[in-house]
Amino acid sequence: MGTGVVRPQPIRATRPQFFRQWRAYLLLLPAVGIIGLLFGGGLVLAFLQSIGAIGILGAGRISLDAYWAAFTNPEFLRSLGLSLYIAIVATGLSTILSVGLALLLRSAGRWASLACQITLPIPHLVGIVGILLLLSPSGLISRGFYNLGWIQSDQDFPLLVNDTANIGVLLHFLWKEIPFVTLILLAVLRSINPAYEMQARVLGASRWQCFWNVTLPMMKSGILSASLIVFGYIFASFEVPFLLGSTRPRTLPILVYRAFTDTDLTRRPEAIALGIILSLFSILVIAFYSWLISRDHKSIQGV
Numbered sequence: 264m265g266t267g268v269v270r271p272q273p274i275r276a277t278r279p280q281f282f283r284q285w286r287a288y289l290l291l292l293p294a295v296g297i298i299g300l301l302f303g304g305g306l307v308l309a310f311l312q313s314i315g316a317i318g319i320l321g322a323g324r325i326s327l328d329a330y331w332a333a334f335t336n337p338e339f340l341r342s343l344g345l346s347l348y349i350a351i352v353a354t355g356l357s358t359i360l361s362v363g364l365a366l367l368l369r370s371a372g373r374w375a376s377l378a379c380q381i382t383l384p385i386p387h388l389v390g391i392v393g394i395l396l397l398l399s400p401s402g403l404i405s406r407g408f409y410n411l412g413w414i415q416s417d418q419d420f421p422l423l424v425n426d427t428a429n430i431g432v433l434l435h436f437l438w439k440e441i442p443f444v445t446l447i448l449l450a451v452l453r454s455i456n457p458a459y460e461m462q463a464r465v466l467g468a469s470r471w472q473c474f475w476n477v478t479l480p481m482m483k484s485g486i487l488s489a490s491l492i493v494f495g496y497i498f499a500s501f502e503v504p505f506l507l508g509s510t511r512p513r514t515l516p517i518l519v520y521r522a523f524t525d526t527d528l529t530r531r532p533e534a535i536a537l538g539i540i541l542s543l544f545s546i547l548v549i550a551f552y553s554w555l556i557s558r559d560h561k562s563i564q565g566v
Contacts (some may be wrong), residue, residue: 306542313535329532332541336533341512349429349514350498353436358490360437361444362482366474368445369452379446382439391506394435398423424507431507436497444489451485452478482558491552495545516543 311317313329334337347469368375382390397403404418424431455478463473501516508514513521519541522534 270438277533288402291500293411294528296311306539309535309539313532313539315532329536330540332533333536333560338512338518339515339537342515342518344496345509345512346515349436349508350494353433353440353497354490354494356433357437357444358442358486361441361448361489362486364441364445364481365448365452366478368449376446376449379442379449382442383446385439387435387439387500387503390435390439391503394426394431394507398431398434400424425509427509429508432504435507436493436500440493440497444493448482448485451482455481487552487555491548495548499541499545 291536308317314327315329316325322424368379372558395402396458397406400417400420400422405417408414409417423434459477459481460473463471463477469474500514501520504514505517505520507516509566513538518536519534522530522537525531
C-alpha cells in the first residue's frame, strides 16, 4: 500500500478580503452618503448658477465670467487675506495655549474635562454679546476704568470691537476654542503610555527634551485634528466677524453675504462663485490635512 503526501488545504477566509479592507468605509457610507448628497447636490446647483446654466433671470450664456469678476474684485484679496489672518492667528494661539493647558491639567481629575466643556454649549451669539458688554467703548471695563479715574471718557478707551486689528474677534475665538482644543488634547495625553516619557527621563533627557521629542510627536495627530476643525470653522465664520470685526476690509464670508444680498441680481452669480471658492479652499485644507496624516502613518510604518 503506497503512501501519498497529504497537502494541506488552503484556509478560506471567512469574510471577503474586500470587506475586511473597506469595512470602516462601508460603515461610514450611510452617513457620508447623506452628507455628500446634500452638500454635493447644493455645490453642483451653485456651480450651475455661477456659470449661468440656471439662475433667477433664466438660463443664459454659459461662461466663467462670474469667477473672473470674483477674482478681479479689488475686495477679494483683502477679504481673503483678512480671513486667513484671523483663522491662522486664532488657530495658532488656541493650539499653543491649549497644549500648555492640557499639560497642566493632565494629572487632574475628571473635573478638568468637565471644566473644558462649560463653554461648548454656549452659542457664539451669546459670546458676542458678552464681548460687546465687556470690551466696547461703553462696556463694563471702560466704565470701570472711568470710575477709577484711569480714563477721562469712553473715547480714551482703546477700540477693541470693530477695530482694524480684529482684536475682539480674536478674543472671542480664543475664549471659545481653547477649551475645545484642550478637551481633545487631554484625551490624547491621557491615552499616551507614561512609560515612554519615563524611559526618556531615565536616559537623561530634560523635561523640555522629553516634551519635544516624545510627548509632542505623540500628540501630533490630535493637534492636527483639532487645529483643522478650528481653522475650518474660523475661516468660514460669519456672525463673529460680522458683529465684532472691522467694517473695511470684510472677511470673505461677509463679502459673499454682501454680494448675495445685493439688490443688483446680476451680481448673484459672482456671489455664488465667491461661495464656491470659499468651499473649495476648505476642501483643499482638508485634503492637505489628510496628506499630512497619511505621511505620518507611512513614516511610522517605515515606508
